[in-house]
Amino acid sequence: MNRLIELVNENLDKYIEIRYPEDIFKAMRYTVLLPGKRLRPVMCLETCRMLGGNIMDALPAACAIEMLHAQTLIHDDLPCMDNDDYRRGKLTNHKVFGEALAVLAGDALLTFAPQVIVKNSQKLGAVKLLKILEEYFQYAGAYGVIAGQVVDILNENTVSVASAETLDFIHTHKTADLFKLSIRTGAIIADADEAQISAMTDFAQKLGFAFQIADDILDETSTFEKMGKTLGKDKLEGKLTYTALFGLDKARSDLAHLLHDCRSVLMKNAFQSEIFEQIIGKIAVT
Amino acid sequence: MNRLIELVNENLDKYIEIRYPEDIFKAMRYTVLLPGKRLRPVMCLETCRMLGGNIMDALPAACAIEMLHAQTLIHDDLPCMDNDDYRRGKLTNHKVFGEALAVLAGDALLTFAPQVIVKNSQKLGAVKLLKILEEYFQYAGAYGVIAGQVVDILNENTVSVASAETLDFIHTHKTADLFKLSIRTGAIIADADEAQISAMTDFAQKLGFAFQIADDILDETSTFEKMGKTLGKDKLEGKLTYTALFGLDKARSDLAHLLHDCRSVLMKNAFQSEIFEQIIGKIAVT
Numbered sequence: 001m002n003r004l005i006e007l008v009n010e011n012l013d014k015y016i017e018i019r020y021p022e023d024i025f026k027a028m029r030y031t032v033l034l035p036g037k038r039l040r041p042v043m044c045l046e047t048c049r050m051l052g053g054n055i056m057d058a059l060p061a062a063c064a065i066e067m068l069h070a071q072t073l074i075h076d077d078l079p080c081m082d083n084d085d086y087r088r089g090k091l092t093n094h095k096v097f098g099e100a101l102a103v104l105a106g107d108a109l110l111t112f113a114p115q116v117i118v119k120n121s122q123k124l125g126a127v128k129l130l131k132i133l134e135e136y137f138q139y140a141g142a143y144g145v146i147a148g149q150v151v152d153i154l155n156e157n158t159v160s161v162a163s164a165e166t167l168d169f170i171h172t173h174k175t176a177d178l179f180k181l182s183i184r185t186g187a188i189i190a191d192a193d194e195a196q197i198s199a200m201t202d203f204a205q206k207l208g209f210a211f212q213i214a215d216d217i218l219d220e221t222s223t224f225e226k227m228g229k230t231l232g233k234d235k236l237e238g239k240l241t242y243t244a245l246f247g248l249d250k251a252r253s254d255l256a257h258l259l260h261d262c263r264s265v266l267m268k269n270a271f272q273s274e275i276f277e278q279i280i281g282k283i284a285v286t
Numbered sequence: 287m288n289r290l291i292e293l294v295n296e297n298l299d300k301y302i303e304i305r306y307p308e309d310i311f312k313a314m315r316y317t318v319l320l321p322g323k324r325l326r327p328v329m330c331l332e333t334c335r336m337l338g339g340n341i342m343d344a345l346p347a348a349c350a351i352e353m354l355h356a357q358t359l360i361h362d363d364l365p366c367m368d369n370d371d372y373r374r375g376k377l378t379n380h381k382v383f384g385e386a387l388a389v390l391a392g393d394a395l396l397t398f399a400p401q402v403i404v405k406n407s408q409k410l411g412a413v414k415l416l417k418i419l420e421e422y423f424q425y426a427g428a429y430g431v432i433a434g435q436v437v438d439i440l441n442e443n444t445v446s447v448a449s450a451e452t453l454d455f456i457h458t459h460k461t462a463d464l465f466k467l468s469i470r471t472g473a474i475i476a477d478a479d480e481a482q483i484s485a486m487t488d489f490a491q492k493l494g495f496a497f498q499i500a501d502d503i504l505d506e507t508s509t510f511e512k513m514g515k516t517l518g519k520d521k522l523e524g525k526l527t528y529t530a531l532f533g534l535d536k537a538r539s540d541l542a543h544l545l546h547d548c549r550s551v552l553m554k555n556a557f558q559s560e561i562f563e564q565i566i567g568k569i570a571v572t
Binding site for chain 1: 361413422433
């Protein structure tokens with residue numbers, strides 16, 4: 001796992017070169033290179049390896065997905081959205097570079113990420129490259145992660161009236177969609193067949209849900225020091241979260257069930273992956 | 287020209303279907319469908335026709351470029367950027383939908399636009415599609431229109447110390463880059479050769495510059511009623527503009543020279559286009 005994280009970090013650093021006007025590239029680099037678990041690129045690389053592909057073929061796409069993830073963080077943290085001052089223990093992008101540059105850095109990453117894929121994955125051939133870009137557009141956009149963020153914003157202060165269905169929509173799109181993009185991209189690069197892609201999409205949906213429930217639990221039970229971001233805000237601001245809707249106990253038991261289902265998908269399909277076992281294990285100890 | 291504008295409007299309307307969550311699609315549609323000259327998609331379609339292509343093949347890409355243009359308007363108008371309340375005679379996106387949705391609508395358009403191209407241009411084949419997407423990423427991102435906006439923002443209140451070189455950079459990227467994207471995309475779809483693409487890129491650069499100088503002149507000399515946006519703000523806010531740096535007289539004479547050079551490019555290459563003549567003519571009467 002650490003080797004994959006290092007590989008991702010090295011290449012993220014390499015892909016975003018500072019040119020004129022320096023400020024935009026510095027702002028892009030700032031959030032992309034904040035130390036993190038690199039969960040999404042690692043899942044992309046590991047899926048590729050697990051399904052018989054070469055991880056080096058998936059490296060540009062894996063890094064691009066981390067850039068997209070950073071983009072969502074930069075814009076979600078803006079004053080007009082979640083208004084967060086800290087992220088991964090550091091000041092958020094707009095706190096360092098100002099709002100205008102934070103908006104533009106996010107915008108830039110949205111097209112820079114797929115450009116990194118095209119520039120550095122020519123050996124995949126035009127047909128496969130196009131397929132990967134289609135996945136990117138689908139999950140990054142208004143049908144994907146943005147749909148989740150929109151419904152999240154529109155449902156602040158609606159815990160008492162909101163439905164489990166709405167929360168399901170938010171978690172599916174805001175969190176699980178980037179997991180699906182990571183895993184499906186790795187699978188496509190490995191030339192996985194439809195049945196494998198479908199099984200791993202199901203896995204990604206369940207793992208994404210589990211990850212979000214764990215995040216909601218931690219928001220209530222952890223500390224700033226451990227998480228590197230301001231906690232307890234969701235509750236204060238009346239955000240629709242899993243714990244707010246169902247309580248901590250049900251959240252913990254649903255989390256355990258989801259992670260059990262994730263393991264079942266791997267087992268049933270004879271997918272062997274120490275790294276996915278580790279990821280599941282880490283989410284479980286929440 | 288009117289037929290092309292109608293064709294673009296019909297297809298913009300068709301491409302952005304309203305789905306759940308409706309607010310994001312409504313916000314995207316709001317700015318994209320504001321009545322406008324559709325200059326960029328018209329230039330894309332007309333370049334394609336002029337160089338022997340079928341305009342129907344270029345229609346999805348032409349509409350995508352208008353969506354990208356709308357994206358830049360939505361984010362440029364935000365309070366943290368130019369803080370504009372009116373655009374094309376109507377309230378700006380964030381004034382109608384709020385800042386959070388305006389940020390997300392812009393974000394969504396950045397990946398929705400190339401998705402429209404891929405979904406609706408399959409007959410172009412993977413290689414050509416990829417080439418068009420590469421142009422899109424290049425001109426839409428940190429090397430293109432965003433670089434222009436960044437330098438523009440960083441150079442507020444620097445009229446007295448700023449150089450013609452800086453203004454040149456802003457105009458090249460903030461304005462001419464979308465003209466180049468429009469024209470080059472039309473040329474690529476028409477299977478134009480390198481010499482033709484190069485000549486039309488030169489044309490686009492000059493026409494973009496002329497358009498921006500004309501815009502700067504109008505900002506000083508026109509009225510809200512004619513332009514549909516608040517005028518005179520550039521001067522008040524100490525923005526670096528052509529007229530601020532060189533004065534109205536030089537702006538007018540440089541504009542005339544640039545438009546003359548645009549006509550020369552068409553003539554030298556035996557490119558026949560009534561529509562480009564009309565566009566040049568309209569910019570000339572500023």
